[in-house]
Amino acid sequence: MTETTTPPALHTVGQLRASGHQHRGLRDEIRANLLAMLAAGEDPWPGLHGFESTVIPQLERALIAGHDVVLLGERGQGKTRLLRTLVGLLDEWTPVIEGSELGEHPYEPVTAASRRRVAELGDELPVAWRHREERYAEKLATPDTSVADLIGDVDPMKVAEGRSLGDPETIHFGLIPRSHRGIVAINELPDLAERIQVAMLNVMEERDIQIRGYVLRLPLDVLVVASANPEDYTNRGRIITPLKDRFGAEIRTHYPTRIEDEIAVIRQEAHLVADVPDHLVEILARFTRELRGSNAIDQRSGVSARFAIAGAETVAAAALHRATVRGEPEAVARIVDLETAVDVLGGKVEFETGEEGREAEILEHLLRLATAQTVTAHLAGIDLGLLVQAVENGASVTTGEQVTARDFLAGLPALGESDLYDQVMERLGAHNDGQRAGAVELALEGLFLARRIDKTVPEIRGSGGETVYG
Template identity: 40%
Template sequence: MTQARTLGEFKKSGAKTVNVKEEMRRNLIRKLESGETLFPGILGYDESVVPQVANAVLSRHNMILLGLRGQAKSRLLRSLTNLLDPALPIVAGCEIHDDPLRPLCRRCRDLVQERGDETPLFWLSPDDRLVERAARGGHDLASELTMHYGLLPRAHRGIFALNELPDLAGRIQVGLFNILQEGDVQIKGYPVRLPIDVSMVFTANPEDYTARGKIITPLKDRIGSEIRTHYPATVEQGVAITQQEAWTERGRELRVPRYIREVAEGIAFAARRDKKIDKRSGVSQRLPITALENAISNAERRAVLRKETMVVPRVSDIYAALPSLTGKFELEYEGELMGADNVARELIRASVGEAFSVYLGSADLRPVVAYFEAGGNLKLRDDASSGDMVAQLRKVPGLFEALSHLGIGGGEPTPVTASAAEFVLEGLYGQKKIGRSDDRGFVAPERHSDADIDLEKLERLRRMKKQVN
């Protein structure tokens, strides 16, 4: 349909305007009937969060998403614009997106009365109808014509998204009562009450939301649906999200082995289980995304230095990505004693060990382990070229025979072979079947007697006590 340029043209078209929640409900039903994806780019929520959001929209509820950081809450809220009409007519120049058939503000009422069917219209896109920040301030002017509207009135006929609701001051929370229950808002300093047509959506951390005194109880009562988000349920889901979000197109030929993707993802899963990391803060899904990007960058830098045309990340590149890991989690007391870098290295090692079990759990690697137990060692440089690395790795008997478990044959490019062979050694180290030292590289595993282990525990307790005192 051609977009009407004036109020008269709009009336002649026979089109009507509807309440924003009814508009979202209608478009949601149409998408469900046609089998369309409701929220493109939102992965891992099809069986949990998305149905609950759909139910809230069908119920015409205001809603809140409760979840830890990095669970795509803000992205999901922004995706609600997919349920808005492609274009919405407003009175041209209106700050609050006035309905040309039912104008609210004084300016638009006067304009329609003065120009009638010649009143000019403007059409808003769905993205123009999303407002995401809290309103501030106001003016001391008393005339309705000089009134400055806050962000909430500017969300009229759209979606108002407020992130981290518990951080909102109590007096402002009280100010939301009317819009949530009665659907109107009072402009501070003016004898004006505006009936606002808006869908209200919020986000919050579950612990803050349930903490006494953070949220005024009547405000909770006025929010129709409370939906809990979550981290990916499986490594496969996480890999799919990271693959979608990570920036990997760098201009050079790039091959990211599947096991490298799973190692990067497994770090987040290991961190969410680790007692040294604060569960209340969560471990953002941004962790594996930035880890993979940084690992690729390290591999890219090496390829440029060694004049290699193909970029293939290795496990050592993930260890080089520590700066992208340590800011993504909060440490408990024991973790603080160890230090963020050491905790991150432990997480990488655990993740490599788990990925190794998946791919090489059935491989016969006894010759490899025997080589190191017999006194062999292998020190690999992080910036070694693929050719040099493969030449060094060939010293280890039985190593390259195991690569078939990774789908690596004799015809693979050298960078791919180097990455796979290093993964085998890193996996054995992750499972503590071989050791590794800064001076000698991969070596025989350390053997601890029960007495040694007890002494280590006592020393750790002594250090912790000293720290407390």
């Protein structure tokens, strides 16, 4: 995030004019800033992964065209994050009439009160400066959202002060008018009751507002952006056709198509309290992708990126728990911690009808597929035959949620002069005991999944029991 600078030291409209300041509309401002960033080779969309050749080009064309935008996509595809990055396309500081309820530009007042002040004060009209972060408003659409919340209503306190009901100054403005010269984002737009969506029609096309029979011709300059789940998934409502028609661009989002982007999202978003090696993050990313391709999962609801993020945070917590209880110097997650994550993540996916009772079996099967793919990706070419031979000769390796990395490494069978363990550790970039134990544990899990060795697991997962490869 860039550092915030100090606002210009201009405090009256006279000083503003003398400085040569030029007013431009919101869409012109966004268009100019976007084109300037693209021309300079800057990334206008920091922190977004997997949209570079699909969603981003569509969104950029829509903004250059000056269109209101609705993003359609399943949960956890980064729609809200994408909308919030639009703030970066606004000028860092913009002048407003000091005390203006709608943040009007000093050159273009739109309310009766501001026009009166401009006429009375002239060049002495006080000017304040608003930061770009203050020009972005976000509303989560809920069934109880009212017209007053979004558009406005008559303020009884102003009427009680002696104003007549027909006076436009009796109006209390809602979120959209208050976002004048800014961006208003509405998440889960179909959840708005249809009558509330109807109230938005004039705002988005004629750019005026209607409140209880009054029509206020306010030339609102606001960019409306929204997110929604596809209509074939959400049963809570729909976007009414006239409102959908008023959005200039309807853009479909998607989950990351490359494993690298999936991993980047996890690394960026997860708050990890312990070291989670890259191969574990990759397993969680592949696990998520397997879920998205499984016929046993309801793909209309999607499998959110939050699934893998929560998984990474859970295995990190398991590692920290073990390190604290057992006195390990480093808290490093290992394969054994993945099983605890599966137990708590099952509720984050929706299974197809008919899969009742098989949820744990499905999750375990797909996790094994993801683990096998990761083993192949990282350990291909290393001959693990000596380790298999040692196990066949009666050796066993004990691990578990409460088995320390040092105890695990001490219990590995001797392989004579072989540097097999060193090869595995080097391939996975292991530098401390926790990472070394995790690397060898991945190799053992790969041998088990290839049916070259056996594995005995505790009857109750999460009980702290031991897992034995043998």
